[in-house]
Amino acid sequence: MAEHTRLAAALRKEAARLGFAALGVCSAEAVPQAGVRLRQWLAEGCHGEMIWMEGRADERASPRGLWPAVERVIMLGTSYAPALDPLRLAGVGDTGVISVYAWNRDYHDLIKKRLKALARWLVAEAGGDVKVFVDTAPVMEKPLAAAAGLGWQGKHSNLVSREHGSWLFLGAIYTTLDLPADAPHVDRCGSCTRCQTACPTDAFPAPYRLDARRCLAYLTIENAGPIPLEFRAPMANRIYGCDDCLSVCPWNRFAQASEEPAFLPRAELTAPKLADLLALDDAAFRALFSGSAIKRIGVKRFIRNCLYAAGNSGDVALLPAVHAHLGSDDAVVADAAAWATAQLEGTA
Incomplete structure (x- = not known):
């Protein structure tokens, strides 16, 4: 022993x-x-x-x-x-929001x-x-x-x-070693419901239960098809993942910012402009997100997300960048561009 x-x-x-x-x-x-x-x-x-x-x-x-x-x-x-602050860009229409874990490597x-x-x-x-x-x-x-x-x-x-x-x-x-086991941690959430009420798509049917089909992290990353209409507006400017439920947790006040170099934010990923992202082709996408978790969803899924964000922005200056994708050979991207166009032109 x-x-x-x-x-x-x-x-x-x-x-x-x-x-x-x-x-x-x-x-x-x-x-x-x-x-x-x-x-x-x-x-x-x-x-x-x-x-x-x-x-x-x-x-x-x-x-x-x-x-x-x-x-x-x-x-x-x-x-x-x-x-x-992961929530600092909420409502900044011309800028995309990327989940904290993907700000670097x-x-x-x-x-x-x-x-x-x-x-x-x-x-x-x-x-x-x-x-x-x-x-x-x-x-x-x-x-x-x-x-x-x-x-x-x-x-x-x-x-x-x-x-x-x-x-x-x-x-x-x-x-296979028989190491000494540690005691399990007790639940310290108490009566707090901040994470539940912060979710923009009501993805928690009950505390401790997540319905991934309603979660923006799932919808923007794992879901390959069109994002259902009911979730497009709640996406706001989130283009890869969602940190809302994590960000509002009161226990975060004890967390010290990570000093791990691989996790320090890349400036171009902490406040990326939607117009720049919508201009990416496959080669530019791969270059920008080389070594990033974002790379695995591919340029088309990423552009889809950026188009929904553009549609939510209220910024008509983004219309040329959106229109460029109306003729996309990818049906999901073309649908997202049409939806964004309707939102920005007020014809939805």
């Missing part, structure tokens, strides 16, 4: 050296209820077009569904708390590199087998992080930390 305690302390020290802001350990069987909730959520269709979640539900429901040999899950958090690559380094250190110190995961794998990061003591799942369904607010990227190391 003393050796395990020594190893756990050394693990935390090494994780901090690598740049992780939080670490906790839980049993592979710590969240049996998570699988039940997942299957109910999927059965209700709340995942929308994210078919990949349905296809690997058994693996996602439990760590041992993905890797039967796992004994402990090491959950790690990296802060990306912004220095700028794609976090997947950075965090996975650090997870691998920590996993190698752990194997060298104590042996055992390990696997590392960042977001794209079928892992229930948020329930596991809560079970490992990093925070709790707030009413917006994301993890909330007393120290880092709602701004933690999560990663996991599955290990």
Whole structure:
């Protein structure tokens, strides 16, 4: 036991050296209820077009569904708390709003590199087998992080930390080692409903439950087709993701702005002009968003989002940029351009 305690302390020290802001350990069987909730959520269709979640539900429901040999899950958090107010551009019609996590480099690559380094250190110190995961794998990061003591799942369904607010990227190391488990974190949302009332599309049918089909993060990123009419105006000038429910969390007041260079905002992404973005072709889009998470949605989906934002802007100076897409060979883009034109010309 003393050796395990020594190893756990050394693990935390090494994780901090690598740049992780939080670490906790839980049993592979710590969240049996998570699988039940997942299957109910999927059965209700709340995942929308994210078919990949349905296809690997058994693996996602439990760590041992993905890797039967796992004994402990090491959950790690990296802060990306912004220095700028994510809501500062609300209503600034000619400017697009991009979710904080995409203001600079794609976090997947950075965090996975650090997870691998920590996993190698752990194997060298104590042996055992390990696997590392960042977001794209079928892992229930948020329930596991809560079970490992990093925070709790707030009413917006994301993890909330007393120290880092709602701004933690999560990663996991599955290990066959029998490490000491940390105590789960208690829920400290209390009677607060700020995240629920802040949502512009009423995407929370109840506290702690998210209907992705109504969520602007899902609609602007995962949804490939036209965004339903009822959600276009509430998009306002959001062109990639939405941080409203995260931004209003009172626990953010304790978060210190991240100093990680890879997460420091690129000036051209913190207040991008819609006219400039609507002028992007595929090559320019790829160049602007090289190394960014935005790149994966492709230029057409991104232009679609910018067209909806232009339509919401009330800025008729954007009409030439919008009209340029009326003849697009992509039906979704052309539809978005027609909608934006009608909004700006007052013919809707």
